[in-house]
Amino acid sequence: MDKLDFRKRDRALYAAKAGQWSRLNVPPILTLRIEGQGDPNGPTYARALAALYPLAYGIKFAAKARGADFAVPPLEALWWxxxxxxxxxxxxxxxxxxxxxxxxxDTAQTALDQARTATLSKRRTTADPEALAEVHLAPLDEGDCLQTLHIGPYTAEAPVLVDLHCVVMPGLGLTFNGPHHEIYLSDPRRVAPGRLKTLLRQPVRPL
Structure with a gap:
């Protein structure tokens, strides 16, 4: 049985060079999604992730049982x-x-509902039931985007974004066409801040 691996199948969506903004067309995808506001180092964001991951793995294990396994890809976040x-x-x-x-x-709502029920039934789950209820399936269609690789702590991204907003996009005659998008290629629990790899993506449109 072949396992679907998004990073291998869609390599261009998960690759970029540090210090260089590349332009790419991102096709529509389907995501599990939960929204919030405030500092990502705060409890609200942690609560969201504690609900998101068990549902993703619940969907994965059910898919594997029917012969359609997939690798849970890196965490992504939209920011606005x-x-x-x-x-x-x-x-x-x-x-x-x-x-x-x-x-x-092809993930169906029934698959999410079943994963939610299974997660809630576990005695040792740490997920907040209210947060589990907030997770939903959401399509994402970004289209024309600029993307780069940031290496280093998340707190050091600001100069990269200043360059994007004030130099790169105006120079190309482009403006914002959706939220700032980050894909976290490294696990901050295992990788030192100076070595973290994060894809920075910005959907754009002509001015």
């Missing part, structure tokens, strides 16, 4: 604010976010 400058100034209180995990395009 009324003023995009909030991400270059570090005003985390106004950051809004959606934590996401990609799932196969």
């Amino acid at each position: 604010a009324d003023d995009p400058a909030a991400f270059t100034t570090g005003d985390r209180a106004v950051w809004r976010w959606a934590a996401c995990l990609r799932v196969p395009d």
Whole structure:
């Protein structure tokens, strides 16, 4: 039985060079998604991830049982604010976010419902029932995007985004066409901050 691995099948979506913004067309995908607001180091974001992962693995194990296994891909997050400058100034209180995990395009609502029921039935689950209820299937269609690889701590992303917003996008005659998107290629529990690898992606459109 072949296992679907998004990173291998869709290599261009999970690769970029540090210090260089590349342009790519991102096709529509399906995600598990939960939204919130505030500092990603705070309890609200941790609560969201504690609900997101067991549901993704529940869907995976059910898919494997029917012969359609897939690898749970890296965590992704969409970030937005009324003023995009909030991400270059570090005003985390106004950051809004959606934590996401990609799932196969044919994932049905029934699969999510069954995973939710199974997670709630486990005696040792640490997931918040209310957070589990907030996780939903959401399509994501970004299209034309700019993407780069950031190596280092998340707190060091601001200069990269300033360059994107103030130099790269205006120079190409482009503007924002959706939330800032990050794909976390490294596990911060196992990788030192200076070696973290994060894909930074920005959907764009002509001015």
